Amino acid sequence: MSLVQDMAAGAPPLAAKSDAAPPRRRWTLLWRILAQPKGAIGLTLVVLYLLLAVFGPMLAPQDAFRQNFAQTLRPPSAAHWFGTDQLGRDVFSRVLVGARATLGIGVGGVAVAFLIGVPLGILAAWRRGWIEAVLMRAIDIMLSFPDIVFALAVVAILGANTQNVIIAVGVVAVPVFARTARAVTLSILAEPYIEGSAALGASPARIILRHVLPNISGTLLTLSTLLFASTLLSASGLGFLGLGTQPPFPEWGTMLGESRSYIRSHPYLATFPGLFLAVSALAFNLLGEALRVIYDPTSRRTARRAPLFAFLRRGSPTIPATAPDAVNAVSVKALRMAFRTRDGLLDVVRGVDLAIRPGRTLALVGESGSGKSTLLRAIGTLANPQEVAITEGAIGIGGQSALGLSATALRELRRRKIGVVFQDAASALNPVLTVGAQLAEAVSAGSSLDKEAVRQRCIALLKDVRIADPERRLAMYPHQFSGGMKQRIVIAIALAQDPQVLLADEPTSALDVTIQQQILVLLREIQAKRGMAVLLVTHDLGLVARFADDVAVMYAGRIVESGEVATVLERPLHPYTLALRASAPGAGEGRGRPLRSIPGEPPLIGQFPAGCTFRPRCPRTQGRPDCAEREPEPRTVSGRQVACLFAEEGLS
Numbered sequence: 001m002s003l004v005q006d007m008a009a010g011a012p013p014l015a016a017k018s019d020a021a022p023p024r025r026r027w028t029l030l031w032r033i034l035a036q037p038k039g040a041i042g043l044t045l046v047v048l049y050l051l052l053a054v055f056g057p058m059l060a061p062q063d064a065f066r067q068n069f070a071q072t073l074r075p076p077s078a079a080h081w082f083g084t085d086q087l088g089r090d091v092f093s094r095v096l097v098g099a100r101a102t103l104g105i106g107v108g109g110v111a112v113a114f115l116i117g118v119p120l121g122i123l124a125a126w127r128r129g130w131i132e133a134v135l136m137r138a139i140d141i142m143l144s145f146p147d148i149v150f151a152l153a154v155v156a157i158l159g160a161n162t163q164n165v166i167i168a169v170g171v172v173a174v175p176v177f178a179r180t181a182r183a184v185t186l187s188i189l190a191e192p193y194i195e196g197s198a199a200l201g202a203s204p205a206r207i208i209l210r211h212v213l214p215n216i217s218g219t220l221l222t223l224s225t226l227l228f229a230s231t232l233l234s235a236s237g238l239g240f241l242g243l244g245t246q247p248p249f250p251e252w253g254t255m256l257g258e259s260r261s262y263i264r265s266h267p268y269l270a271t272f273p274g275l276f277l278a279v280s281a282l283a284f285n286l287l288g289e290a291l292r293v294i295y296d297p298t299s300r301r302t303a304r305r306a307p308l309f310a311f312l313r314r315g316s317p318t319i320p321a322t323a324p325d326a327v328n329a330v331s332v333k334a335l336r337m338a339f340r341t342r343d344g345l346l347d348v349v350r351g352v353d354l355a356i357r358p359g360r361t362l363a364l365v366g367e368s369g370s371g372k373s374t375l376l377r378a379i380g381t382l383a384n385p386q387e388v389a390i391t392e393g394a395i396g397i398g399g400q401s402a403l404g405l406s407a408t409a410l411r412e413l414r415r416r417k418i419g420v421v422f423q424d425a426a427s428a429l430n431p432v433l434t435v436g437a438q439l440a441e442a443v444s445a446g447s448s449l450d451k452e453a454v455r456q457r458c459i460a461l462l463k464d465v466r467i468a469d470p471e472r473r474l475a476m477y478p479h480q481f482s483g484g485m486k487q488r489i490v491i492a493i494a495l496a497q498d499p500q501v502l503l504a505d506e507p508t509s510a511l512d513v514t515i516q517q518q519i520l521v522l523l524r525e526i527q528a529k530r531g532m533a534v535l536l537v538t539h540d541l542g543l544v545a546r547f548a549d550d551v552a553v554m555y556a557g558r559i560v561e562s563g564e565v566a567t568v569l570e571r572p573l574h575p576y577t578l579a580l581r582a583s584a585p586g587a588g589e590g591r592g593r594p595l596r597s598i599p600g601e602p603p604l605i606g607q608f609p610a611g612c613t614f615r616p617r618c619p620r621t622q623g624r625p626d627c628a629e630r631e632p633e634p635r636t637v638s639g640r641q642v643a644c645l646f647a648e649e650g651l652s
C-alpha cells in the first residue's frame with residue numbers, strides 16, 4: 001500500500017452518527033427577568049411608575065396647582081394624605097402629577113445620551129485611528145468632571161427649564177454610552193461571522209445594522225436602565241438647586257428643593273417626593289441588574305483581539321496589477337506580505353506563487369505560524385490593510401485582479417466569487433439571528449429575489465448541505481444545532497452566491513473525526529457538482545491525502561514544495577515535507593514506527609535565518625555552505641516545484 005493510500009486508509013468509517021442536536025427551549029426576555037427576584041421586583045415597580053407617569057394627573061384627587069393660604073403646611077391627614085405645602089397645595093396630588101415630568105426627564109435624558117453616545121462609540125470602534133483617539137480623549141475629559149458640575153454648566157449656559165434639564169442630564173451620560181458602545185462593538189467586530197458577512201460583500205452599514213446593533217442591544221438596554229436611575233437623580237439634583245422644572249409645575253426634585261426651608265419643621269414635605277424618587281431609582285437599578293445578569297458579556301464571550309476592520313470601508317491595497325490569470329480560479333503570483341509592527345514591516349508571506357484550477361482542491365499545509373491563514377485571508381480579500389501590507393505581487397480570482405479595487409468592486413468580488421468557511425462554526429454564526437435570517441442575508445445580498453424566492457433558495461441550500469427538514473430549521477437559532485450542523489450551515493452560507501472559489505481555514509478541526517469526515521465528503525460532493533476551486537488550510541496530512549488534489553507546503557512564509565498530492569506525499573523531495581510526513585499520524589503508525597517530531601522550532605517572523613530558512617533544522621545541510629548563502633528558488637524536479645538546492649537527493 002502506498003503512503004498516500006496508507007494515510008487515506010486511516011480515515012474512520014462514515015458511521016451513521018447523527019450530528020443533529022435536539023432543539024432547546026428559548027426563554028423569552030420577560031421570563032428571564034421575572035425568574036430573578038430582583039428582576040421581578042424591579043420590573044413590577046418600573047411598570048407601576050410608568051403607569052403613574054401616564055395616569056398620575058388623572059388620579060390626583062385635588063388640583064395640584066390650586067393655592068390655599070388657609071391650609072398651608074398642614075401635616076398628613078385624611079383630607080391631604082401627604083399634607084400641604086407652603087402655598088397650601090395638596091402634596092399627594094403634586095407627587096402624582098409630578099411623576100410625568102420626573103420620569104419624562106429620565107427617559108428624555110437617557111434618550112439624548114443614547115442617541116449621541118451610541119453612534120459615537122460605534123464610529124470610534126469602526127474607524128479606529130485618529131477618530132477613535134480624539135473621541136476617547138474628549139470623553140476622558142468629560143468624565144473628569146463630576147456629573148452635577150457638568151450638568152450645572154450646561155443648564156447655566158442654556159437656561160433653566162425642563163427641556164434644558166433633559167439635554168444637560170443627557171449630555172452628562174453620553175461618555176458612558178459612547179465608551180460602552182465602543183467596547184462592545186469592538187468585541188462584536190472581532191467575531192468571525194462579521195468577517196463572513198464581509199466576505200459575502202455586505203456593506204459597513206448593513207453589517208452594523210444587521211450584526212452589530214442586535215448583538216450590542218442587550219448591553220445597551222441594561223445600561224439605559226441603570227443610567228435611568230442616575231439621570232433621574234442628576235435631574236432631581238438640578239431641581240433641588242432650583243435649576244430644574246420651574247414652579248408652579250411639580251417635579252419631585254423641584255419639590256424637594258422647595259421643601260428645604262421647612263425640612264426641620266415639616267419633614268413630611270421632603271419625605272414623600274424623596275421616597276418616590278428613591279424607590280424609582282431603586283426600581284430601575286434592580287431591573288438594570290437583572291438585565292445585566294442576562295446580557296453579561298463575560299458569560300457569553302470573552303474579549304478577543306479586536307482587528308481593525310479597515311478592509312470593509314477601503315478598497316484593496318494598490319499594488320501594480322499584473323494581468324489576471326484567466327485559466328485558474330485562483331492565481332497568486334510572487335505575493336509578498338508584511339505585518340505592520342512597532343518595529344516596522346515584518347515579512348510574513350515571502351514570494352508565494354499558487355494556482356488552483358476550477359474543480360480542484362489545493363491543500364495548504366505547514367506548521368503553525370508559517371503564514372497559511374495570512375495567505376488565505378489575502379486571497380479572500382479579507383487581509384486588514386492596517387495590520388498587514390501586501391507589498392508585492394498579484395492575486396487573481398476567477399480571472400479578475402483582487403488588488404487595487406475600489407471598496408464597491410471589492411465587495412462585489414467577495415460576494416460573487418468567494419466563499420469562506422472558518423474553523424469555528426459556532427462563532428461564524430450570529431447567535432441572535434435565526435439560521436433562516438442569516439442564510440437569507442447571504443442569498444439576497446446584491447440580488448433582487450422576492451421573499452419567497454429567497455426562502456426557496458435557503459431551503460435548497462440547506463438540502464445541499466444535507467440538513468433534514470430545512471423548512472423547520474430555518475426558524476431555529478445557531479445554539480439549537482450541534483457543531484457539525486453549524487458547520488454545514490456555515491458552508492451553506494458560503495455557497496449562497498455560487499462562489500467560484502471556496503476558502504476553508506481548518507474547517508473541521510473543531511469537530512470530531514466522524515463529523516469531520518462527513519463534512520469533507522460533503523464539500524467534495526458539492527465541489528464536484530459546482531466545479532468550484534477549494535483552498536483548504538489544514539495541519540492534517542491524512543485529510544490532504546484523502547480530500548485534496550494538489551498540495552502546497554509552506555514554511556516560514558514560502559512555499560517550499562508543491563504539486564499533485566500523490567506525487568508530493570508519495571515521495572517528498574524537500575526535507576521539510578519529508579519531516580512533516582514522518583510526523584503525520586498514519587504515516588508511521590501503520591508500519592510499526594513511532595511518530596517523529598520535527599527537531600527545532602520554526603523561525604519567528606522577522607527572525608528568518610540567512611540563506612535557506614529551513615537550514616537550522618535540516619539534516620541535508622551539513623558542510624554545505626551553499627545553503628547559508630542564498631534562499632533557494634522553487635524549481636521543477638520530478639513533476640513538482642521544490643525549493644531545495646539538493647532536492648534530487650530525495651529521489652535516491
Ligand SMILES: Nc1ncnc2c1ncn2[C@@H]1O[C@H](COP(=O)(O)OP(=O)(O)OP(=O)(O)O)[C@@H](O)[C@H]1O
Nearest residue numbers: 339341348367368369370371372373374375387605
Ligand atoms: N497582527 C499580527 N502582527 C504581527 N504578527 C502576526 C500578526 N498576526 C499573526 N502574526 C504572526 O504571523 C505568523 C503567521 O501567522 P498565521 O496565522 O498566518 O500562521 P498559520 O500558518 O496560519 O498558523 P496556524 O496554523 O497556527 O493558524 C505567526 O507567527 C503569527 O504569530
